[in-house]
Amino acid sequence: MELISLITLVILIVAGGICIGGGVHFIPVGGAPAAMSTATGVGTGTAMLAAGAGLTGLITAASMTGQAWYLVALAGAVGAMLMMGITMLIANFVYIFGVGIVPASSKASIDPITKLDQDPYKTPGTEGHGVPTVCFVSGIIGALLGGAGGGLVYFAVDSFASASPVLSGVNATAAAGLAAIVSVGIFFINSVAASYNIGGTIEGFHDPKFKRIPKGILASAIMSLVAAIFVILMLGGI
Amino acid sequence: MDPITLGVVALMGAAATIAGAAEDLESDIGSQSNPNSQVQLAPQMGHLHRMINKAASGEPVSYGVWCGTAGAIAALAMSAVHIPVIAIAIGSTVAAFVHAIYTVTSHLGRIVGQSQFEQPLFMDVLTQSLGPIAAHGFIASFGIVGMSYLMTLPLDGLGHPFPLPLLAMLWGITIGAIGSSTGDVHYGSESEYQKFEYGGGTPVAIQGDIVTKAPTGAKNSIDVGNFCAKYGGPLTGFCFGLIVFVSFWITLVFGTVPGQIVGIVIIVLLILGNMYLEKFARTKFGPYEE
Numbered sequence: 167m168e169l170i171s172l173i174t175l176v177i178l179i180v181a182g183g184i185c186i187g188g189g190v191h192f193i194p195v196g197g198a199p200a201a202m203s204t205a206t207g208v209g210t211g212t213a214m215l216a217a218g219a220g221l222t223g224l225i226t227a228a229s230m231t232g233q234a235w236y237l238v239a240l241a242g243a244v245g246a247m248l249m250m251g252i253t254m255l256i257a258n259f260v261y262i263f264g265v266g267i268v269p270a271s272s273k274a275s276i277d278p279i280t281k282l283d284q285d286p287y288k289t290p291g292t293e294g295h296g297v298p299t300v301c302f303v304s305g306i307i308g309a310l311l312g313g314a315g316g317g318l319v320y321f322a323v324d325s326f327a328s329a330s331p332v333l334s335g336v337n338a339t340a341a342a343g344l345a346a347i348v349s350v351g352i353f354f355i356n357s358v359a360a361s362y363n364i365g366g367t368i369e370g371f372h373d374p375k376f377k378r379i380p381k382g383i384l385a386s387a388i389m390s391l392v393a394a395i396f397v398i399l400m401l402g403g404i
Numbered sequence: 405m406d407p408i409t410l411g412v413v414a415l416m417g418a419a420a421t422i423a424g425a426a427e428d429l430e431s432d433i434g435s436q437s438n439p440n441s442q443v444q445l446a447p448q449m450g451h452l453h454r455m456i457n458k459a460a461s462g463e464p465v466s467y468g469v470w471c472g473t474a475g476a477i478a479a480l481a482m483s484a485v486h487i488p489v490i491a492i493a494i495g496s497t498v499a500a501f502v503h504a505i506y507t508v509t510s511h512l513g514r515i516v517g518q519s520q521f522e523q524p525l526f527m528d529v530l531t532q533s534l535g536p537i538a539a540h541g542f543i544a545s546f547g548i549v550g551m552s553y554l555m556t557l558p559l560d561g562l563g564h565p566f567p568l569p570l571l572a573m574l575w576g577i578t579i580g581a582i583g584s585s586t587g588d589v590h591y592g593s594e595s596e597y598q599k600f601e602y603g604g605g606t607p608v609a610i611q612g613d614i615v616t617k618a619p620t621g622a623k624n625s626i627d628v629g630n631f632c633a634k635y636g637g638p639l640t641g642f643c644f645g646l647i648v649f650v651s652f653w654i655t656l657v658f659g660t661v662p663g664q665i666v667g668i669v670i671i672v673l674l675i676l677g678n679m680y681l682e683k684f685a686r687t688k689f690g691p692y693e694e
Contacts, residue, residue: 201438203605218581286691291607
């Protein structure tokens with residue numbers, strides 16, 4: 167393998183990891199409290215929702231196998247954004263018609279996008295509920311980054327594995343499968359680390375916890391670099 | 405655009421819809437998702453219950469395991485029986501057994517852990533709920549693996565490069581995340597707190613005070629399934645079906661690059677739709693009184 171392809175592989179994996187780790191910080195997750203309509207956001211865990219969106223993006227990105235890197239990343243981003251957008255919209259249908267509540271943020275007294283006031287619509291004794299517009303847009307941005315990052319990692323590892331002497335003589339499905347497993351691994355490493363950085367719940371880019379993102383990105387870059395070295399060793403690159 | 409491929413994508417959407425609804429109802433009956441925190445908390449607050457409590461693992465990861473298991477066994481069985489639908493049924497049956505074993509061990513473990521709060525272990529609760537849990541899990545696994553198999557068919561626009569077990573595992577994780585995010589809110593915010601007035605979130609002060617009585621006798625996990633089957637379950641199925649269908653429909657009908665642009669247009673429409681929905685709710689319900 168040529169040195170340039172090794173450098174490209176490392177750059178794409180680190181860039182993908184940074185996108186994933188950074189993207190998770192945008193996704194509005196309220197965890198268990200949100201499932202009881204006690205906190206704003208989607209009612210599940212940070213890493214799990216990010217993984218759900220990212221893996222949908224990975225499946226749509228892999229449909230573009232053989233295309234240019236930017237098309238693979240774009241397909242990943244669109245797939246992840248569709249999953250996140252539809253999930254948040256349907257979640258709001260449950261909150262509004264199933265529970266009878268209005269989406270309301272607790273971290274912003276006025277929604278920075280719609281300029282609607284939030285506090286009067288919060289159930290007393292709760293920290294908001296549902297997915298208001300600012301959280302929805304933040305979630306879409308997070309899915310865009312996560313899906314594109316997953317697509318980049320998949321493209322890098324698939325391209326590298328297809329040319330690897332370790333997999334020579336094996337059919338193309340093996341390279342795609344290996345690339346998928348590595349991508350899922352790197353996705354989980356970065357999303358779990360980001361969820362530790364967030365420390366529970368986050369509403370999106372307007373949440374004070376969002377300021378922790380520089381540390382999260384640095385951690386993602388370091389972890390992805392280590393993962394990239396393991397990928398190179400695994401595929402017999404040195 | 406190949407009409408046969410479009411039909412297959414529609415079939416994938418239908419399989420995903422059924423799988424999504426079954427997954428959500430299973431996680432409601434088994435109390436596997438985030439609302440289980442209240443089932444866990446209830447005995448500490450003095451509310452003994454007859455609910456299944458098996459959230460020893462997160463819903464996405466556990467569904468990844470069950471669907472991955474079903475997909476792996478189905479892929480193996482296909483080389484032996486050569487009839488995909490039977491091979492998928494064999495795989496899903498094995499996954500249902502794994503699911504049942506997990507349910508028994510995790511429920512026993514969690515309930516025994518609550519014995520310090522005098523929460524009894526009701527064996528009849530476990531035996532009556534085990535069938536519905538394994539059956540709903542079977543339907544979910546069958547739908548996911550069936551849909552994943554359709555994705556791998558060598559048709560124009562399909563023919564996904566991932567092997568069947570991997571696809572099934574990835575979709576399993578995704579459906580777990582979707583079910584946990586959408587339908588389970590109906591269980592956690594409404595079914596568990598049905599005795600409180602409709603039209604409000606759950607204040608921290610009443611957490612753990614879950615409904616333990618039914619119209620006749622004690623409330624059990626089957627009652628939760630009956631309740632959530634009326635709204636949360638079908639909506640989860642609709643959500644997952646829509647995601648699977650739209651993800652493939654855009655590239656199939658409009659082509660590789662234009663399909664992505666159409667996808668972005670749909671995402672913008674989703675944002676606008678959510679804004680409209682939020683404003684509708686504010687007008688309909690109004691603010692809370694001080």
